[in-house]
Amino acid sequence: MSAVHYKFFSKLKYDIVTFDGLHISLRDLKCRIMGREKLKAANCVLQISNAQTEEEYTDDNALIPKNSSVIVRRIPVGGVKATSKTSVRSRTKPVSGTSKAIGDSPASISVAQLTKAVNNFKSGTGYRKRIQQQQRRQPPPPPPSPPLQCPYLSVLKSQIDLLGE
Known part of the structure; x- marks a missing residue:
């Protein structure tokens, strides 16, 4: 079979x-x-x-x-109704x-763009640049919050001082 x-x-x-x-x-x-x-x-x-x-x-x-x-x-x-959004994807040529x-159409990407993309991929610079850009976009961490001010803390301190005398 x-x-x-x-x-x-x-x-x-x-x-x-x-x-x-x-x-x-x-x-x-x-x-x-x-x-x-x-x-x-x-x-x-x-x-x-x-x-x-x-x-x-x-x-x-x-x-x-x-x-x-x-x-x-x-x-x-x-058939399929045409939509306003169209995307062209380059596919391989037929063998026989x-x-x-699928998707055969005139060049959707220039040779220069393709060469640049291949070179960026080989050197890894495209990936590194994207990571650096993402790190720059992240907001800085918030400043540390001030210590909590408890109104009863001053009362407690005064009572402790009285007990200690």
Whole structure:
């Protein structure tokens, strides 16, 4: 028995789909996942991508090797509504013609910014600077409070003085 490990994007744990052979087609994997999760094809479409390379499998005839790990996203049949907040995340390039990279878009970060980030990471200066900035932002400790002034303390002292005489 061979297996493919899958998890939905929003979940933490992987589940397993078992099959015979060295690989499983994307169509068969989607059908088995929908059967195990009790999903209906009329409600959603499954988007499956490789967990390590983050490449999306788009061709239903694409073969997924045994012991692979994949991430599953449920996409509504009508599509996803666009929001005003957009974020671009750079992903890896596709390995073969049967898949495409997720989030492929024009350069979202300049080469200079990327080089600076890599150099900061290698030298650790970015981390050190953030720690120093956090330490500077912390408010100074409060001044020590003055000793408590008890009105009865003076009365007690006078009584002790009277007893001592």
